Structure formats: structure tokens, C-alpha cells
Amino acid sequence: MSSAPPGGRAQKPPSSPLSFADLWRELEPIGRDPRTGGYRRFSWTPADAACRAWFTRQAEGRGLRVESDNNGNLWAWWGEKAGDAVATGSHLDSVPDGGGFDGALGVVTALAAVDLLQAKNFYPERSVVLAVLTEEEGARFGVSCLGSRLLTGVFDPDAARALTDDAGITLAEAMTAAGHDPGRLGPRADVVDRIAAFVELHVEQGRALAPLGAAVGLAEGIWPHGRWRFDFHGRADHAGTTRLADRKDPMLGYARAVLAARDAAAENGSLATFAKVIVEPNGTNGIASAVHAWLDARAPDEDTLTRTVTTIRSAAERSCAQDGITLSVRPESYTPAVRFDHLLRDRLAEVLAGAGVTAPVLPTGAGHDAGVLAPRVPAAMLFVRNPTGISHSPAEHAELADCEAGVRALAAVLEHLAGPR
Ligand code: GLV
Numbered sequence: 001m002s003s004a005p006p007g008g009r010a011q012k013p014p015s016s017p018l019s020f021a022d023l024w025r026e027l028e029p030i031g032r033d034p035r036t037g038g039y040r041r042f043s044w045t046p047a048d049a050a051c052r053a054w055f056t057r058q059a060e061g062r063g064l065r066v067e068s069d070n071n072g073n074l075w076a077w078w079g080e081k082a083g084d085a086v087a088t089g090s091h092l093d094s095v096p097d098g099g100g101f102d103g104a105l106g107v108v109t110a111l112a113a114v115d116l117l118q119a120k121n122f123y124p125e126r127s128v129v130l131a132v133l134t135e136e137e138g139a140r141f142g143v144s145c146l147g148s149r150l151l152t153g154v155f156d157p158d159a160a161r162a163l164t165d166d167a168g169i170t171l172a173e174a175m176t177a178a179g180h181d182p183g184r185l186g187p188r189a190d191v192v193d194r195i196a197a198f199v200e201l202h203v204e205q206g207r208a209l210a211p212l213g214a215a216v217g218l219a220e221g222i223w224p225h226g227r228w229r230f231d232f233h234g235r236a237d238h239a240g241t242t243r244l245a246d247r248k249d250p251m252l253g254y255a256r257a258v259l260a261a262r263d264a265a266a267e268n269g270s271l272a273t274f275a276k277v278i279v280e281p282n283g284t285n286g287i288a289s290a291v292h293a294w295l296d297a298r299a300p301d302e303d304t305l306t307r308t309v310t311t312i313r314s315a316a317e318r319s320c321a322q323d324g325i326t327l328s329v330r331p332e333s334y335t336p337a338v339r340f341d342h343l344l345r346d347r348l349a350e351v352l353a354g355a356g357v358t359a360p361v362l363p364t365g366a367g368h369d370a371g372v373l374a375p376r377v378p379a380a381m382l383f384v385r386n387p388t389g390i391s392h393s394p395a396e397h398a399e400l401a402d403c404e405a406g407v408r409a410l411a412a413v414l415e416h417l418a419g420p421r
């Protein structure tokens, strides 16, 4: 362990570090809808700004220097901003009525892990940097992991600026309203190339760890996945007077697409879900003029994913042709299969074993910024047991003791990766 910062490198350990539970309590109310108990932390909203301010305050209170990379992502540096940095963190945005743990657990455990290390006078030989990545869920602007995609240059900044939310507000307008300059979006090789390893801790989304009796797991890889927007256009008309034969009802095409998604997923061993839909004009006694619906599809491999989406699209097109509806389909975001760096994972497994933790290795269908970063930097993920497996729901949960086990696991990993070789 390196116990003292070399001259000039400021370190300000809190006199009595906050426990994980204290930190959690502070963040917990931000963006929570009291009606549902779920979170609505959408990017560039006041809830998002409050999350960012909270993180910045916490990181600075630990002597970390917080910077933005102009894509909305925050980076809190512990130690010199140099190459070979060890990065950890996750996201603070949520899906509509999301759980409190998805993303936030990785950010809070990162702060708590720094507390544990500072309390034992550890000082990193390679800098540790805590990341809060933006619009991971794509809940507001449609593209998941938008912050890490912009950072790594796999999403075009002009296309990003033009993305709109459901109210028609562009990302550029939303960033400007929140006091940020959208003109500076774009790849930051200077940040990415400094990272020697990225380790994201995340609540488990699924229920694999509970039956194994394990509090912490490691990620093997992420299924390829994506989102496709289906726009069904028909003709508005009177629900009480229009003969069935005369209707052009886009709801029919949509309904057939939903059923086709279920069937195609069952046939292919994949997952396909329509969960977001906007109906125009959304009246009870009028045939809809248009239905906009989003397909979320995931599969163990890319061929299966393509087959699943093609089958659903063909079924929807056939139905629309019969019913006089027009359909256009366009991909909104796509993430190829991710295999996390196995050397890094083996190292982490060894560190955890040394700390008495046996961490099962799990695949996941959930997307993560670590997966977007994985082609550029060695990346790994730690999962914290979710006793019910429920996620993207106010019912998402992890026990305090398991979160604390996650903090200890992450601290051990950071100490190993950032400590003396
Ligand atoms: C993110 O949580 C995703 O998998 O959609």
C-alpha cells in the first residue's frame, strides 16, 4: 500500500468517512416520484442537475478534482490526471419509474470505496477516476449510453444534437437550457486513452446470484441489443361510424407487431419487447392517425438478433399492407456483442478470492457503459446480488449488506489495480 501522497498531491480524507448507508440516504430522494416510488432522473432536467451537484460535492469533499468531458460525463480524479488511470463509476440517470440502484449503486459504491481506501491511508500510484456517464438509459433522447458513445466517437455529435425527446426538445436545446454547451460534444481520446481499466459495479438485473448464495458476481459479456423505432401511419376517423372495411387503423399493425415480437423471441431464444408507445391523437372515440412504438430486442448472438428483428418487421409489414397502413422502421441504437477482457476479469476474480469472495461469472442482457467502453479499454463489471432480480422498476432492490460487500469488493479491486505493481 502506498501510504502517503507524494509532495504536492492533495488528499483530504473526510475526518469521519460517510458510510455507504449515509451516502445512499443523501442521494435517495433526488428525482424520486412520491406517487410510484420510482425514479425520473432524466438527463438535463433539474433532477439530473441535482444528481450531478451531489456527486461533485461528494467527490470534491474527498479531495478529488471533478471535470466534465463536454459530453455530459463527469470525471472525478483522485491523483494526477495521468495515463494508466483506473476508472470506475456508472450512471445516475434512470428509466421512467426506474429503481434506485440501477446506475446509482455503481456511483455510490465508488465514493464509498474511496472512503475505505482513504481511511486506510491508501494513495493510488496510478490515478483513480470516478465516472458519472450521461443518458445511459437513453430514456429521454432514445439512444442508450449516449455519453459513452459520444466520448468514444461511435456516435456522431451532429446526430446527437438533433435527437429529440417526446416533447420535441432537442438535446442541443436541453443542454443549453441546463447551462451546458452542446457545441462541444464529441470524442475525447485524451480522456479515453488515459484509462488503463474501467470497472463498473452494477446492481444485478436478473436473479442468478441469489440461488448461488453469492453477494457479488463478475460479468462475462453483454448480449448484442438495440432499439428500433416503428412508425405506423393510418387515417384518423370516427370510431362510432367508420365501417371496419373502410378503416386504416395503425393500431392493428402495432398490435400484430407486439404479438410477432413475443413469438419471434420465443422461437429464437431471444428477447423482444415493445414497452414504449405514443398514439396520435390518443382519443378514445377516434381511430388513431399514427402509432409510434419502440422495439427493444436482445439475443445471445448477432445473427439471432438480426433474425428476431427481421421476423418482427416482416410480420408488421405484412399486416400493414393488408390494412392500408404505412410503416417505417429505423434503428435508434445498436450495441454489438460485448466480451469483457478476460485477463482483467481473471485478475479481479483473483483479487476477490484473496479477499474471501467467490464471484460467479455471469452473462447479461442489460446494456452498460462498460460495454461501450470495452472495445477501447480493458473493461470489467462487478454485479451486486438482486434478491428478486427485478430491475427497471421501483421494486428493484439490493440488501444493504450486499451493497457493502460490493463496496469492499470494489475497494479491493481499486487498491490492486491502482496500487504498487
Ligand atoms: C439499460 O439498462 C438497458 O439494458 O437498457
Ligand code: MN
Residues within 6 Å of the ligand: 095, 102, 137, 392
Ligand atoms: Mn438500466
Ligand code: MN
Residues within 6 Å of the ligand: 091, 102, 103, 136, 202, 367, 368
Ligand atoms: Mn444501468
